[in-house]
Amino acid sequence: MKGWTSRLLTLLVIASLVPAVVAWAEYADVTINTRSEAEGVAPVIYPHWFHRIRFQCSVCHVDLGFKTGAGTTGITMEKLIDGQYCGACHDGNIAWSIDNCDLCHSGRPGLETGIKGGHETMGPGLY
Amino acid sequence: MKSRSAIFLLVVLTALTSAVVGAGNWQPLKNDGLHDPSNPAIEVLQEPGEALSVLVPDGAGNKVDWVQSLQQGLIEPRPSLDGGREPEILDSDVIMKNTYPMLYVRFPHKPHTQWMACEMCHDRIFLPQEDANPINMGKILEGEYCGLCHGAVSFPLTECNRCHNTDPATLVGESAATGEGAQ
Numbered sequence: 161m162k163g164w165t166s167r168l169l170t171l172l173v174i175a176s177l178v179p180a181v182v183a184w185a186e187y188a189d190v191t192i193n194t195r196s197e198a199e200g201v202a203p204v205i206y207p208h209w210f211h212r213i214r215f216q217c218s219v220c221h222v223d224l225g226f227k228t229g230a231g232t233t234g235i236t237m238e239k240l241i242d243g244q245y246c247g248a249c250h251d252g253n254i255a256w257s258i259d260n261c262d263l264c265h266s267g268r269p270g271l272e273t274g275i276k277g278g279h280e281t282m283g284p285g286l287y
Numbered sequence: 288m289k290s291r292s293a294i295f296l297l298v299v300l301t302a303l304t305s306a307v308v309g310a311g312n313w314q315p316l317k318n319d320g321l322h323d324p325s326n327p328a329i330e331v332l333q334e335p336g337e338a339l340s341v342l343v344p345d346g347a348g349n350k351v352d353w354v355q356s357l358q359q360g361l362i363e364p365r366p367s368l369d370g371g372r373e374p375e376i377l378d379s380d381v382i383m384k385n386t387y388p389m390l391y392v393r394f395p396h397k398p399h400t401q402w403m404a405c406e407m408c409h410d411r412i413f414l415p416q417e418d419a420n421p422i423n424m425g426k427i428l429e430g431e432y433c434g435l436c437h438g439a440v441s442f443p444l445t446e447c448n449r450c451h452n453t454d455p456a457t458l459v460g461e462s463a464a465t466g467e468g469a470q
Contacts, residue, residue: 185314185319186313186349187348187350187440187443188440189319191321202326209335212440213338215364216374218403218406221403222403222407262328263328266322266328266329268320268323
């Protein structure tokens with residue numbers, strides 16, 4: 161009985177440590193790797209939480225033409241340099257300019273394009 | 288042996304659940320499974336915990352109540368880049384009644400219009416007329432209609448009661464009971 165209790169206690173201690181080592185992205189984080197790694201740069205991570213603190217949804221999804229599907233908008237660096245999509249803000253004026261490559265291209269190698277995150281994000285069509 | 292494994296699993300699941308349900312456990316970017324910890328940007332980018340811990344807490348999604356945070360003025364997301372768009376707030380609810388055995392759905396325009404312009408939904412996703420939108424949970428779970436945002440960016444579809452919140456009995460006398468916005 162004593163062995164049983166100590167085992168259970170050990171398990172409880174291990175289990176209490178689990179949350180510390182489980183990793184999950186923030187709800188609604190978007191990863192884009194449609195072209196990045198093929199072009200020799202790290203995948204892009206777009207945090208919705210950061211942007212929605214500062215802008216309403218329609219700024220990007222109506223005015224700037226971002227589609228509501230990860231990787232479906234057809235973003236290229238050429239378009240951003242022309243001031244489209246991310247380039248509408250990331251111009252060194254409203255937000256840092258797009259020559260800060262690392263700040264967007266900050267993903268781990270091999271990330272797939274999609275919408276990620278814990279706290280029950282599954283993403284459209286993935287339930 | 289079997290029962291020990293079962294208890295172990297139960298304990299682990301409980302710990303995981305409490306980690307997910309508990310508020311204020313935003314992962315540092317370097318531990319989020321997405322960011323490359325060796326990327327120098329990690330030191331520059333804002334941490335979710337720093338930005339989100341000061342907003343109204345919630346149990347799901349980003350662990351913040353985005354609507355409450357906006358309505359309390361904790362955040363002021365701009366409606367346009369150039370100041371050329373003013374929010375058009377519409378304070379009108381749509382009752383959806385084809386929800387048996389769940390409660391009716393009350394769709395509130397107000398918080399939605401505080402977050403986005405009409406064009407975000409109309410007519411791209413929803414036709415602005417009664418009985419014109421064949422919504423069902425299957426489609427929502429597949430990312431259509433409400434599911435385009437809820438389950439991806441807005442609060443997740445595990446939060447059934449936030450939409451299915453209206454008892455038919457309480458609608459007596461309300462104009463919506465006559466069928467406004469049904470379906």
